[in-house]
Amino acid sequence: MSDSLLPLRRLMQTLTERAQSRPEGSYTTKLMAAGTGKIGEKILEEAHELIEAADEPGDAGRQHFVYEAGDLIYHTLVLLAYRGVDLDEVAAELGRREGTSGLVEKANRNQTKTDQ
Numbered sequence: 001m002s003d004s005l006l007p008l009r010r011l012m013q014t015l016t017e018r019a020q021s022r023p024e025g026s027y028t029t030k031l032m033a034a035g036t037g038k039i040g041e042k043i044l045e046e047a048h049e050l051i052e053a054a055d056e057p058g059d060a061g062r063q064h065f066v067y068e069a070g071d072l073i074y075h076t077l078v079l080l081a082y083r084g085v086d087l088d089e090v091a092a093e094l095g096r097r098e099g100t101s102g103l104v105e106k107a108n109r110n111q112t113k114t115d116q
Protein backbone atom coordinates (compact mmCIF):
# COMPACT_ATOMS: atom_id res chain seq x y z
CA MET A 1 0.00 0.00 0.00
CA SER A 2 1.43 3.37 -0.92
CA ASP A 3 1.95 5.97 1.80
CA SER A 4 -0.95 8.07 0.53
CA LEU A 5 -3.32 5.21 1.45
CA LEU A 6 -2.03 4.91 5.02
CA PRO A 7 -4.91 7.02 6.44
CA LEU A 8 -7.25 4.34 5.12
CA ARG A 9 -5.42 1.66 7.07
CA ARG A 10 -5.33 3.86 10.20
CA LEU A 11 -9.07 4.52 9.87
CA MET A 12 -9.72 0.77 9.64
CA GLN A 13 -7.62 0.24 12.75
CA THR A 14 -9.69 2.88 14.59
CA LEU A 15 -12.96 1.30 13.45
CA THR A 16 -11.79 -2.15 14.53
CA GLU A 17 -11.01 -0.70 17.97
CA ARG A 18 -14.42 0.99 18.04
CA ALA A 19 -16.07 -2.37 17.29
CA GLN A 20 -14.22 -3.94 20.21
CA SER A 21 -14.45 -1.21 22.85
CA ARG A 22 -17.59 0.70 21.76
CA PRO A 23 -16.58 3.98 23.48
CA GLU A 24 -19.28 6.50 24.30
CA GLY A 25 -19.40 9.73 22.30
CA SER A 26 -18.42 7.98 19.08
CA TYR A 27 -20.51 8.14 15.91
CA THR A 28 -19.10 4.75 14.90
CA THR A 29 -20.26 3.25 18.20
CA LYS A 30 -23.73 4.72 17.59
CA LEU A 31 -23.88 3.12 14.14
CA MET A 32 -22.60 -0.24 15.40
CA ALA A 33 -25.07 -0.23 18.29
CA ALA A 34 -27.87 0.21 15.74
CA GLY A 35 -26.59 -2.76 13.75
CA THR A 36 -26.43 -3.91 10.15
CA GLY A 37 -29.76 -2.37 9.14
CA LYS A 38 -28.74 1.17 10.15
CA ILE A 39 -25.21 0.88 8.76
CA GLY A 40 -26.64 -0.50 5.53
CA GLU A 41 -29.14 2.35 5.36
CA LYS A 42 -26.28 4.86 5.64
CA ILE A 43 -24.30 3.03 2.93
CA LEU A 44 -27.27 3.24 0.55
CA GLU A 45 -27.82 6.92 1.41
CA GLU A 46 -24.14 7.75 0.88
CA ALA A 47 -24.05 5.74 -2.37
CA HIS A 48 -26.96 7.79 -3.71
CA GLU A 49 -25.21 11.02 -2.69
CA LEU A 50 -22.00 9.88 -4.40
CA ILE A 51 -23.84 9.05 -7.62
CA GLU A 52 -25.62 12.43 -7.56
CA ALA A 53 -22.28 14.19 -7.14
CA ALA A 54 -20.63 12.21 -9.95
CA ASP A 55 -21.77 14.56 -12.71
CA GLU A 56 -21.23 17.85 -10.89
CA PRO A 57 -18.97 20.03 -13.03
CA GLY A 58 -15.86 21.98 -12.15
CA ASP A 59 -13.39 21.87 -9.29
CA ALA A 60 -16.11 22.33 -6.66
CA GLY A 61 -18.06 19.43 -8.18
CA ARG A 62 -14.96 17.25 -8.15
CA GLN A 63 -14.25 18.19 -4.53
CA HIS A 64 -17.84 17.38 -3.55
CA PHE A 65 -17.57 14.02 -5.35
CA VAL A 66 -14.39 13.16 -3.43
CA TYR A 67 -16.09 14.22 -0.16
CA GLU A 68 -19.04 11.91 -0.85
CA ALA A 69 -16.69 9.05 -1.77
CA GLY A 70 -15.09 9.53 1.65
CA ASP A 71 -18.49 9.24 3.33
CA LEU A 72 -19.34 6.05 1.41
CA ILE A 73 -15.96 4.46 2.08
CA TYR A 74 -16.11 5.35 5.79
CA HIS A 75 -19.56 3.74 6.18
CA THR A 76 -18.48 0.68 4.17
CA LEU A 77 -15.44 0.27 6.43
CA VAL A 78 -17.73 0.57 9.48
CA LEU A 79 -19.74 -2.39 8.17
CA LEU A 80 -16.56 -4.39 7.55
CA ALA A 81 -15.29 -3.67 11.08
CA TYR A 82 -18.71 -4.47 12.53
CA ARG A 83 -18.59 -7.83 10.75
CA GLY A 84 -15.00 -8.41 11.91
CA VAL A 85 -13.52 -8.32 8.41
CA ASP A 86 -10.25 -6.48 7.87
CA LEU A 87 -9.24 -4.52 4.79
CA ASP A 88 -6.53 -7.14 4.17
CA GLU A 89 -9.21 -9.75 3.55
CA VAL A 90 -10.94 -7.55 0.99
CA ALA A 91 -7.58 -6.72 -0.62
CA ALA A 92 -6.83 -10.45 -0.81
CA GLU A 93 -10.16 -11.06 -2.56
CA LEU A 94 -9.39 -8.29 -5.05
CA GLY A 95 -5.92 -9.77 -5.51
CA ARG A 96 -7.49 -13.13 -6.28
CA ARG A 97 -9.54 -11.45 -9.03
CA GLU A 98 -6.58 -9.52 -10.42
CA GLY A 99 -6.09 -10.02 -14.14
CA THR A 100 -9.47 -11.67 -14.72
CA SER A 101 -11.82 -9.49 -16.72
CA GLY A 102 -15.29 -9.14 -15.23
CA LEU A 103 -16.64 -10.34 -18.57
CA VAL A 104 -14.54 -13.54 -18.42
CA GLU A 105 -15.50 -14.12 -14.76
CA LYS A 106 -19.18 -13.70 -15.62
CA ALA A 107 -18.95 -16.09 -18.59
CA ASN A 108 -17.27 -18.70 -16.33
CA ARG A 109 -19.97 -18.23 -13.71
CA ASN A 110 -22.74 -18.69 -16.27
CA GLN A 111 -20.98 -21.79 -17.67
CA THR A 112 -20.79 -23.30 -14.15
CA LYS A 113 -24.54 -22.69 -13.70
CA THR A 114 -25.26 -24.43 -17.06
CA ASP A 115 -23.08 -27.41 -16.04
CA GLN A 116 -24.98 -27.88 -12.76
Ligand SMILES: N=c1c2ncn([C@@H]3O[C@H](COP(=O)(O)OP(=O)(O)OP(=O)(O)O)[C@@H](O)[C@H]3O)c2ncn1[C@@H]1O[C@H](COP(=O)(O)O)[C@@H](O)[C@H]1O
Nearest residue numbers: 011014015018025026027028029030042045070071074075
Ligand atom coordinates in the same frame (compact mmCIF):
# COMPACT_ATOMS: atom_id res chain seq x y z
N1 LIG B 1 -14.15 9.28 8.50
C1 LIG B 1 -15.07 9.43 9.29
C2 LIG B 1 -16.34 9.91 8.84
N2 LIG B 1 -16.80 10.22 7.62
C3 LIG B 1 -18.07 10.59 7.78
N3 LIG B 1 -18.43 10.52 9.08
C4 LIG B 1 -19.71 10.88 9.68
O1 LIG B 1 -20.73 10.28 8.94
C5 LIG B 1 -21.91 11.05 9.02
C6 LIG B 1 -22.41 11.23 7.60
O2 LIG B 1 -23.75 11.13 7.62
P1 LIG B 1 -24.68 12.38 7.26
O3 LIG B 1 -24.00 13.29 6.32
O4 LIG B 1 -25.96 11.78 6.85
O5 LIG B 1 -24.77 13.11 8.68
P2 LIG B 1 -25.80 12.92 9.84
O6 LIG B 1 -27.08 13.53 9.46
O7 LIG B 1 -25.12 13.47 11.07
O8 LIG B 1 -25.97 11.32 10.00
P3 LIG B 1 -27.17 10.51 10.71
O9 LIG B 1 -27.35 11.10 12.10
O10 LIG B 1 -28.37 10.61 9.83
O11 LIG B 1 -26.66 9.09 10.78
C7 LIG B 1 -21.53 12.39 9.67
O12 LIG B 1 -21.93 12.40 11.01
C8 LIG B 1 -20.01 12.38 9.56
O13 LIG B 1 -19.36 13.10 10.61
C9 LIG B 1 -17.37 10.08 9.78
N4 LIG B 1 -17.22 9.81 11.10
C10 LIG B 1 -16.00 9.37 11.51
N5 LIG B 1 -14.93 9.18 10.64
C11 LIG B 1 -13.64 8.65 11.14
O14 LIG B 1 -13.89 7.71 12.16
C12 LIG B 1 -13.10 8.03 13.29
C13 LIG B 1 -13.84 7.58 14.52
O15 LIG B 1 -15.01 8.36 14.64
P4 LIG B 1 -15.92 8.20 15.97
O16 LIG B 1 -16.19 6.76 16.09
O17 LIG B 1 -17.14 9.01 15.70
O18 LIG B 1 -15.11 8.75 17.08
C14 LIG B 1 -12.88 9.54 13.22
O19 LIG B 1 -11.74 9.92 13.90
C15 LIG B 1 -12.72 9.73 11.72
O20 LIG B 1 -11.38 9.39 11.37
